Amino acid sequence: MNKGFNCFLKVWMFLGFAFLYLPILVIIVMSFNGTAYGMFPFQFTVEWYSYLFTKSELLPATMLSLKFSLTVALTAVVVGTMAAFGMQYMTPGLGKKLNTILQLPITIPWLVQGVSLLLLLNLLGIGRSYFGMFCGNIICVLPYVVMLVLGRFAMADRTPEAAARLLGAGALRVFFDVTMPMIVPGILAGGMMAFIVCFNSFCIQYYLAPFGVRTLPVEVFTLIKTGYKADLNALATLMILISLAAIILLNRLGYSGSSLFSTGAKKGNDKL
Secondary structure (H helix, E strand, C coil): CCHHHHHHHHHHHHHHHHHHHHHHHHHHHHCCECCHHHCCCCCECCHHHHHHHHCCCHHHHHHHHHHHHHHHHHHHHHHHHHHHHHHCCCCHHHHHHHHHHHCHHHHCCHHHHHHHHHHHHHHCCCCCCHHHHHHHHHHHHHHHHHHHHHHHHHHCCCHHHHHHHHCCCCHHHHHHHHHHHHHHHHHHHHHHHHHHHHHHCHHHHHHHCCCCCCCHHHHHHHHHHHCCCCHHHHHHHHHHHHHHHHHHHHHHCCCCHHHHHCCCCCCCCCCC
16 A cells, blocks of 8 residues: 555544544543533633532432442343353254344334333333333343353353363352353453443433432433533543543453453453
8 A cells, every 4th residue: 555545544543533532532621621511711620520529419320320230230240141151052043043032122222122111111010110220221231241251152162161071070160160260251341331331321211210210311311401510521531530440450450352342253362
């Protein structure tokens, strides 16, 4: 390739990165802006961080979302890991059909899922409740866990399992001592995806949350309608920093994005 084409590709690469990260940079900068509604002129201040931890309604909603998302993620990891483990011993035809059915919640819009689940729960007499919101989010996140754990099963060398059985190890001991360490990256990736998807599932939570209960997505939607304040920028900045710290920690532990979220059948040398 000639230099002109290489330069063209580099320009598009930088434009792509700017498109991805410029909004994030703007949010961080505006979290220190004292002008109302994040407008100009820029006036440096840290009052929005103080407001966030003292008067803002965003912090309680954030804590509720964190607890709820963690509960959903842990449940999805347990159920999804067991489901993926069971699918390993099905016939290829049946396993493929179940895998296709399992992917339907990913392709169906959340708006449709939220409305349909609300109608179903009303028909059953449950209505808007924590139980309904929990079940709705489990439906949304479970496919991600199963697919990521299945990917690790496909990449793993199953010979140690057979060797452990030949040496007399029981099914539970084989699973926890041999199988589990091999699929840890898939479980971590599935748990992360489940947590992130649940944390951001506005449509499901908007339609299924009990009346008066506001998770963070619902609270943000309400505040944007009634009146925007820059404490939202401060919260977003803290969330970005925490996410960045989590990514750095995982990389230091040896779990890169390719090793966690790989779903291919090729066996690799990623850390297990």
